[in-house]
Amino acid sequence: MNRTMIMVTVAVVVPFATTLTTALAQAQEPVAPRDTTAAADTTESAEAIEARLLGELGAPDSVRPGAEAPVQGGGAGSLNPDISLISDFLVDLSPDEATLENGERYQVRELEIGVQGAVDPYFRYDAFLGLHADGIEVEEGYVTALALPASLQAKLGKFHLPFGKVNLTHRPELQMFDYPLVHREFFGEEGFSSTGVWGSWIGAPLGFYQELTLVGAEGIEAEEHGEEEAHALRQAQNDGEESHGESLGDDLGDRLWLAHVKNSIDLSPAANLELGASWATAIVVEEEARARTSFYGVDVTYRWKPPQFAKYQSAILQAEAIWRSEPGPGETKAGGFGYAQWQLGRRWYVGARGDWVEPPEEEGTLKGGQLLVKWFPTEFSQLRLAYERQDPEIGEALDRLIFQTTFALGPHRPHAF
């Protein structure tokens, strides 16, 4: 660990631990130790009043004259979890050559199946399976502990890591047509996810919303070959073989650690500003090289939506910057993006993204950008036209026009703000 890393670790972990201790101490106090005796000025006991109210509610027809016959519910309540499906379909309209995987022009990039629901009063479960041409992938599958004290929440399982803002959104539901270049180069096509334990705390010590998250997880699962190599490396170690460089051992400390701070400030009823800072460290295995790699990120999101015209007007300005640092001189790479979106009417949006990244394996900078026009027949269906361009300074030049549709079937849980 270099000095900066230690500083950042201390900066994130110490206040988090302090807050946890304080919060836990407060949680020891009884939550609602209210007097259960009836107030002296009433002759009826609290129990009698409650019983009477319950009696009144239990017989709706006798509540008031003019009552209609009660109508039974539509039978929508059941013990089944919510099951949903999102389809992500692409058509490559580029004039010159096909740019999708395998030279395809038409592609079902993904079918995402979501199964979500309450396990019991203490836990809920969310699972998202990605069905691709080459198989099924567990995109996320985690239990959330809802009944922890002191404003704490925990997740166990596989999840998108809370590194920055965009990374928490699944690809078909991104504002853009794919993850920014920096996410794809640093973490993989489908973002930064891992399997582990996630703990977070919310509060407002500074007068606005703050969320502190700590994650301990297995490691970077971005690239398939990376996973295989990590596995092979662990095997080799277990077999007593020597490995050069820093190794992915069996120690807990060798796994991925992440901290994220989210600050959300309502500037007005229409405007909100979110500021976040993230830090993560993990062993990254890439081809022959493997090294402890640290990531630092900052994210800014400004959202504007006047409450009265919320269906017709809104705007988003968003930016993230990420630094990826390996031990050794000159091994820090950076990347980032900026995104702007404007709602033109009830169903129409336009967006633009500017991208840049210094790829870990190459010298130079990759630049790109995309323009989007989006049409939402309803909140469950979306048609988008994206023009994407990438600078040919390194890698392949890209100049393409993609038509994308996403359709959501079933009761998909809404996404976090």
Next chain:
Amino acid sequence: MHRISRITLAALTLAAAWVGPPGLAPALAQEKIRVVTTLPVLADLVQAVGGDRVDVTAIATPLQDPHFVDAKPSYILAASRADVFVLAGMDLEVGWEPLVREGSRNAAIQIGGPGYVDASAHVRKLGVPTGRIDRSRGDVHPYGNPHYWLDPLNAVPLTADIALALSRVDPRNAGLYNDRRQRFLAELDRRMAGWKSRMAPLEGMPVVTYHESWEYFARRFGLELVGALEPKPGIPPSPSHLAQLMDRMKARDVKLILKEPYYEDKNPDLVARETGARVVELPNQPQAGQDYFAFVDSLVDRVVTAARGAGVAR
């Protein structure tokens, strides 16, 4: 990179992560029951029952469409401190309320908790769809039309559920909540007589709405709903649907189009011009400073005034 930017980063992280001295939370001084409601109308009813024993906040603003509210972190924070959380239910707020409530990490206000109040629990529901339900029918609510607070008599079960929850979390003042509710119901009876007599000349009057949100109000006061500008719930008006609707409006001599301020004006104005009807802007939530009675007063006022203007009632 770039010693400076790394140090800057560390400093930024430090600044953002600094959580301040403990003990600033006003937990000790807080004697009142903290209530968070999803809608302003529910906050008004909680205030009516709880009086100065409650400190009540509504999440949605009076001019906002309750279907479309963002689950902002500040709402999650408010819910995290609440003793009681009241929602309209029937899936009206399904797009945001679960995120706010579950995100709050507040066990007391989760489903089944002492502070959780689904205000629709004992309401007689209208517009419960029959037959197969899917989204080809638009944004249909499987449990029925959720705009039930627009029938003033539904304040009876609503306030009962609110009084019950307040008594549960604050049994010491159960008598107070009960007394305040009884006074509220007595006043409701008195006002109801006035509203009914004012609306009596409009009995059977055909009206059109933008969204199917006035079913309870129309049913209570004897208005006949002839159609909606939306072809299906939540689906914006289309030219062909509006053409059919205008034919029907002319055939039935419809004089009033009821619409919430959060819907666009273009289509209602077009229909009004073509059919000679009037657009009546009716907020479906109490405006700032209005209690529930003043809110219903203003609805009755607006409808009666518009009907008079259109020559329907004298």
